[in-house]
Structure formats: structure tokens, C-alpha cells
Amino acid sequence: MGVPRDDNAGHRARLRERLLGRGGDTLLDHELVEYLLALAIPRRDTKPLAKELLREFGGIAGLLTADAQAIARVPGMGDTSVAAIKIAHAAALRLVRSEVAERPVLGNWQALLDYLRAAMAHQPVEHVRVLHLNSRNMLIRDELMSEGSIDEAAVYTREVIRRAIDFGSAAIILVHNHPSGDPSPSRADIEVTRAIADAGKRLGIAVHDHLIIGTEGHASLRAMGLI
The missing domain is CATH 1.10.150 (DNA polymerase; domain 1)
Structure with a gap:
């Protein structure tokens, strides 16, 4: 009863x-x-x-x-x-995203990580996002680029750069999640990051970082010296 x-x-x-x-x-x-x-x-x-x-x-x-x-x-x-x-x-x-949108991203890194963990850490499949920044490092677009299977999502260098040109982005931050929970970068993660960074450099578009989000934490390819 x-x-x-x-x-x-x-x-x-x-x-x-x-x-x-x-x-x-x-x-x-x-x-x-x-x-x-x-x-x-x-x-x-x-x-x-x-x-x-x-x-x-x-x-x-x-x-x-x-x-x-x-x-x-x-x-x-x-x-x-x-x-x-x-x-x-x-x-x-919406609340945590507003904290990111109101200040330059590079000076508000913890708020960005909080937002990305809330949005992506528990997703059951891989999602690839690209954060587009203006010349003042303010967020102008947070775009979902790809949604993959349980362990992969396609990232095409040409498409990422084309969208950055469309938005007039001065810089981008690549982000994706690892459904396994372990944010350690794979060889493919490193290779695609370097390919996008090289393509962006030729057009004056900086790749500030590639962040990998998991339930066990996050990894920054920039901090790891991989880009």
C-alpha cells in the first residue's frame, strides 16, 4: 500500500x-x-x-x-x-553556460570545464563540439559537429575549418567526450588535432586546445604538450 x-x-x-x-x-x-x-x-x-x-x-x-x-x-x-x-x-x-559566455574563455577556464562536464561527461556516445571564439576569446558559437557510436565520432578537418571561416572565428577549442569515462587521448585524437591545428594556422585560425571530457576527469592536449 x-x-x-x-x-x-x-x-x-x-x-x-x-x-x-x-x-x-x-x-x-x-x-x-x-x-x-x-x-x-x-x-x-x-x-x-x-x-x-x-x-x-x-x-x-x-x-x-x-x-x-x-x-x-x-x-x-x-x-x-x-x-x-x-x-x-x-x-x-543554461546557468553554467552563461558563466562561460560572459567572460573571455581563456581567463575563465574552470567555468568552461564545469560547463563541458555538465554537458558531456555522462553522454553514452561520443559527441564532438567546436567552441568558436572571437579575437577577444569570447565564445561566439558552441557547435555540435558530430555524434558517433559508443567509441567514435567522425571529425573532418575541412568541415571544422570551413565552419570557423563561416563564423569568422579567430580561434577554436575542440572538445569531445569519452563514454568509457577515461579521458586519456588516443592516437587518433592526437592526429586529428594536429591536422586541424596545421590547417587553421595557414588561415590565421588558432586551435587553443583539444579537451577530452570523461566521468573520471578531463584531458587537455595543450597541457600535455601534444599540440
Whole structure:
């Protein structure tokens, strides 16, 4: 037998009081998800579902960044509750992205890493992004260039450079994720980075870095002396 509605309402009221009175840091991960789901499923005890989602996706970061179809496969999740999870992720990304957009990227590196981890670390397949910067190193475009299989995504040097020319980019930062979690660069990662850097140099387009994002951290090919 489920928890009576009055008990659910009282429990949610206490969560709301803690959230509004003392801030979100006072809520455990499952309580955050529970309250979010309660907004979408108001007549149901959402605590068991919240805990199941966190188990299924390995924590709140994995849940928020999970594919909508994967979330929908968890019993008890419908379109409205899946949308609640994805809108929370979209809002979080908008917040951290604004930190990147407001200042020169090279002087705000930690904010950039925070944004990229939130956007890419838990993706189940490889995504390749190119960050386009102007002459002041301000972000002018964050473009998804390729979406690959579980372990690869195609990157074409000519296409990357062509898009940089289209946007009038003074510099670019290459970014992709490793679904394995290990951000160590592969030989192919190094070779394609050098090919793009060489092509860009001939046209006055700098490649500031190639960042690889994984759940175990990140790798910078520039910091590793590979470009």
C-alpha cells in the first residue's frame, strides 16, 4: 500500500520548507529528484521512483544528462516526469553556460570545464563540439559537429575549418567526450588535432586546445604538450 496522500503532502511541505528556508544544499540527491518528480506526479509518493532513477543512472549527474528515451524506460516514468528531469538539466546547462559566455574563455577556464562536464561527461556516445571564439576569446558559437557510436565520432578537418571561416572565428577549442569515462587521448585524437591545428594556422585560425571530457576527469592536449 502506498503512502497516504496526506502524508505525501506533509512530507513534500517539509522538503519545500527546507528548500526555501535553508537552500537546496540541505536536500539529499534523492530528495531533490523526489521533489522535482512530485511537481510532475503530484498524487504519488515519488521517493521510491527517485531512488530507483539514481540507482539506474549512477547518481544525479548521470540522471540529468541521460537520454530521454533511456529515462522513459524506467517503470513509472511518463512523458511529463521525463520532461521534468530534462528541463532541470536544460536549466542547469543554461546557468553554467552563461558563466562561460560572459567572460573571455581563456581567463575563465574552470567555468568552461564545469560547463563541458555538465554537458558531456555522462553522454553514452561520443559527441564532438567546436567552441568558436572571437579575437577577444569570447565564445561566439558552441557547435555540435558530430555524434558517433559508443567509441567514435567522425571529425573532418575541412568541415571544422570551413565552419570557423563561416563564423569568422579567430580561434577554436575542440572538445569531445569519452563514454568509457577515461579521458586519456588516443592516437587518433592526437592526429586529428594536429591536422586541424596545421590547417587553421595557414588561415590565421588558432586551435587553443583539444579537451577530452570523461566521468573520471578531463584531458587537455595543450597541457600535455601534444599540440
